Amino acid sequence: MSARTYRYIGTRPIRHDGLDKVTGRANYGADFTLPGLLQGVVVRSPHAHARIVSIETQAAEAVPGVKAVITGKDIPETSARLALGAEGAFDLHDIGDNLMAHGKALYEGHAVAAVAATSIDAAREAAKLVRVVYEPLEPVMSIERAIAPDAPILHADMVTKGRPLPGTTGPTNIAGRMELKRGDVDQAFAGADVVVEREFRTSTVHQGYIEPHACVARSGEDGQILVWCSTQGGFIARDFCALILGIDAARIKVIPSEIGGGFGGKIPVYLEPVAIVLSHKAGRPVKMVMSRSEVFRASGPTSGTRIRMKLGAKxxxxxxxxxxxxxxxxxxxxxxxxGAGAMCCLASYAIPNFFVEAHDVVVNKPKVAAYRAPGSPMATFATESLVDEVARAIGMDPIELRLKNAVAEGDHAPYGPVYGPIGLKQVLEAARAHPHWSAPLGPSQGRGVACGFWFNAGLSSSATVTLNGDGSAGVVTGNPDIGGTRVAQAMMVAEELGIPVERVRPSVADTDTAGYTDLTGGSRVCYATGMAVIRAAQDIAEQLRSRAATIWNVDRDRVAWEPGRPGRVIALDESPDGSVRPPLTIVELASKMAQTGGPIVGRAAVNAPMAGPGFAAHICDLDVDKETGRSTVARYTAIQDVGKAVHPSFVEGQMQGGAAQGIGWALNEEYIYDADGVMENAGFLDYRMPVASDLPMIDTVLVEVANPLHPYGVRGVGEVPIVPPLAAVANAMRDATGVRFTELPLSPSRVLEGLGTIAKG
Amino acid sequence: MAIVHFSSNLSQYTGGLETVSIEASRVGELLRALEQRFPDLSGHLESVAVAIDGVIYNDATYQSIPPDSEIHLLPPVSGG
Structure with missing residues (x-):
């Protein structure tokens, strides 16, 4: 596999959708419009935790232009489950209740009603007139409060799933617990020369995708439903809507728009079923677009965490x-x-003795959604900070320490299975050899390094490749293109058929057009959908062999496909008159499709196994102003095992994007709540994400250890790069200041507190 | 015989057994055999991912199991 010579894989062609995106022509979720379109607005709870006593909608319905008002009573309560997702099956009851509260408002911003009207102003006016009577309850805003013996219980029927703590049988806020263990931990710690132990905290943070959630839904008189939306998966959006609303999937067509970022946050549905119900009630199409404030308050951020960890070393x-x-x-x-955090936190190291317990705790904040390598960054922040502490304690270079303990092929992951070919050691060796690692630091600077792991998903995908009469081709899949997957798929078709990438048109299709395909997420599209694309293109090549056999009037097995440039079919035998048959190129064969049997369409479907684990190491130089507490990333290098980079520019882009998000998580980002559980910084002015001017150019190094499960050796690349930055930044802060910070973000005030410049507030 | 390794979460339903040998040619057959041998496991294997010699499969009912495979039962993970 690794010895294969590629013509197109590994090159950097211009993406097919690039011009539309940079010129603003591309259609995103909020761009759709229809005749008679209504505007939908959601009424949201001002309370973080409250019983809903009553909802009166008459005044809202009387507003001129209002065509429909709905409440939780209009969203069926379902017990159905959908077996997909990062943490087991999605619980559709919870998703339905999250769409619109049925009995309790469980966070500030929780939807309690929705209005559709002929104008956005009328909808907003009516929304203000929806009268909701609440009985406010104490908000549970922290893990400490959630697990206190006298804590208010969010869900009266909640019991701990997994391996409950001894004695916890009744209603609880601990929704789940798992354990991982190996060896004899107590004995191993007793024999360790160095033991380091600390408690770490990270804040609730949001993916911060540029494009807010948006959709248009039309429920027709014939019972057919059309949904245009910004989603990470047309099929998963369709199936969520169908299962929650009790509608046949065949009655719903989801047309995914271009997507302005998701990072896991656009896997769930928030608006689509609501818009369908509003449209059904109003008899007109309904458009719903979240404001940025709604995105923060009512979509899915990722977890705030508290982690206590201990490492022992010789x-x-x-x-x-x-x-x-x-x-x-x-x-x-x-x-x-x-659970994923538990499985990931020790995945980089071959540690013979460990015990990890992980708890899933409900609090009165928005229901978390997946966020790039869900769960891994926070736990890895703890591990990699302590690995840095061990290195300091024994006076060992931190990369050497990591190399000494790094997992390799044949080691068992802490969650059980044996690793196949993986590239962590190669990544660390590349980090050690990189000029960044040995470059001198400025007087106020420190340097940190950290590793990271993510599984990378497989799941189901399908693809169709169509050959055109002129020898060009089209490839259709059902994955919304978040990270340049269209061009990668076109490159795979080009590689297999030997035609230029520019002659392959890649398309993202709706749920009526594409074969079933799981979500764009889990770093799976280039890997799993790519596998389907490659097989569909190979299906074309096989059909071309048959067509050539027809033309030459020979058996198909006397014809061979030669994936040259262009791809062509060669005859293995001479013609009856002894002459050599000239090869038939794909262009020639395409021109004879009608005469040789009709259109040529290749198709393939896969349920790809989940493997090809990804590892990364990041190096960060941080410049710390000890007077103001402000930190600036002075230099940053991301090194990653990418398996095989199909389009290196987009792989580098994933690495840079993940690093940038992780740096923001480390330095600035956090949900800030007041004492009543109301979010105080629900906007980009106060929720500070790094922008281009905040960061240096992030250098990237691609290490390619081929994944044997993919024909080209591809591994997922999109999630690993958000894992190391939290600790890489914190380790750099430790190096610059001499202080070990264990709570993120490292905001100026927290840095000043840590340095003792100001009192803790 | 496949060697099945239970996580701590599952071994609470196997009487504390962490490893067991099971004769099965496919994953569905293996899971049924486990439920027969450890009735308390019933209902806890519905959505597990199955790792066969290091390769992790979702929806693996009909996946074949080579002889002497190492099997791990895992919570499913996809990502963001």
Whole structure:
């Protein structure tokens, strides 16, 4: 596999959708419009935790232009489940209740009603007139409060799933608990030369995608439903709507728009079923677009966490024991990525003895959604900070320490299975050899390094490749293109058929047009959907062999496909008159499709296994102004095992984007709530994400250790790069200031507190 | 015989057994055999992912199991 010579894979062609995107012509979720379109607005709870006593809608319905008002009574309560997702099956009851509260408002911003009207002003006016009587309850805003013996219980029927803590049988806010263990932890710690232990905290943070959630829904008189929306998966959006509303999937067609970022946050549905119900009630199409404030307050951020971790090591740097207790906020419903955090936190190192417990805790915050390598960054922040501490304690270079303990092929992951070919050691060796690692630091600067792991998903995908009469081709899949997957798929078709990438038109299709395809997420599209695309293109090549056999009037097995440039079919035998048959190129064969049997369409479907684990190491130089507490990333290098980079520019872009988000998580980002559980910084002015001017050019190094499960060796690349930055930045801060910070973000005030410049507030 | 390794979460339903040998040619057959042997596991294997010699499968009912495979039962994970 690794010896294969590629013509197009590994090159950097211009993306097919690039011009539309940079010129503003591309259609995003909010761009759709229809005749008679109504505007939908959601009424949201001002309370973080409250019983809904009553909802009166008459005044709202009387506003001129209002065509429909709905409440939780209009969204059926379902017990159905959909077996997809980051943390087991999605619980559709919870998703339905999250769409619109049925009995309790469980976070500030929780939807309680919705209005559709002929203008946005009328809808907003009517929304203000929806009279909701609440009985406010104490908001549960922290893990400490959630697990206190006298804590208010969010869900009276909640019991701990997994391996409950002993004695917890009744209603609880601990929604889930899991354990991972290996060896004899106590004995190993007793024999360790160095033991480091700390407690870490990270804040609730949001994916911060540029494009807010948006959709248009039309429920027709014939019972057919059309939904245009910004989603990470047309099929998952369709199936969510169908299952929640009790409608046959065949009656719903979802047309995914271009998507302005998702990072996991656009896997769930928030607006689409609401818009369908409003449209059904009003008899007209309904458009709904979240404001930025709504995105923060009512879509899915990722968990705030509290993690206690301990590492034990020998003087020679061998890590012999680890112990961790992970507590992740789930938001208002079960489903934090605590389990993934537990599985990831020690995945980079071959540690013979460990015990990890992970807890999923409900609090009165928005229900968390997946966010790039869900659960891994927070737990890895703890691990990699302590690995740095061990290195300092024994006076060992932090990369050497990591190399000494790094997992390799044949080691067992902490969650059980044996690793196949993986590239962590190669990544660390590349980091050690990189000029960044040995470059001199400025006087106020520090340097940190950290590793990260993510599984990378497989799941189901399908693809169709169509050959055109002129020898060009089209490729259709059902994955919304978030990170340049269209051009990657076109490159795969080009590679297999030997035609220029520019002659392949890649399309993202709706749910009536494409074969079923799981979500764009889990770093799976280039890997799993790519596999389907490659097989569909190979299906074309096989058909071309048959067509050539027809033309030459020979058996098909006397004809071979030669994936040259262009691809062509060659005859293995001479013609009856002894002459050599000239090869037939794909262009020639395409021109004879009608005569040789009709259109040529290749198709393939896969349920790809989940593997090809991804590892990364990041190096960060941080410049710290000890007077103001402000930190600036002076230099940053991301090194990653990418398997095989199909389009290196987009792989580098994923690495840079993940690093930028992780840096923001480390330095600035946090949900800030007041004492009543009301979010105080629900906008980009106060929720500070890094922008281009905040960061240096992030250097990237692509390490390619081929994944044997993919024909080209592709691994997922989109999620790993958000894992190392939290600790890489914190380790750089430790290096610059001499202070170990264990709570994120490292905002100026927190840095000044840590330095003792100001008192803790 | 496949060697099945239980996570701590599942071993609470196997009487604390962390490893067991099971004769099965496909994943569905394996899961049924496990539920027969450990009735308390029933209902806890519905959505597990199955790792066979390091390769993790979702919806793996009909996946074949080579002889002497190492099997791990995992919570499903996809990502963002």
């Amino acid at each position: 003087r020679d740097g061998t890590i012999v024991a680890a112990q961790a207790s992970l507590w992740y906020e789930a938001g208002a419903y079960r489903g934090s990525p605590s």
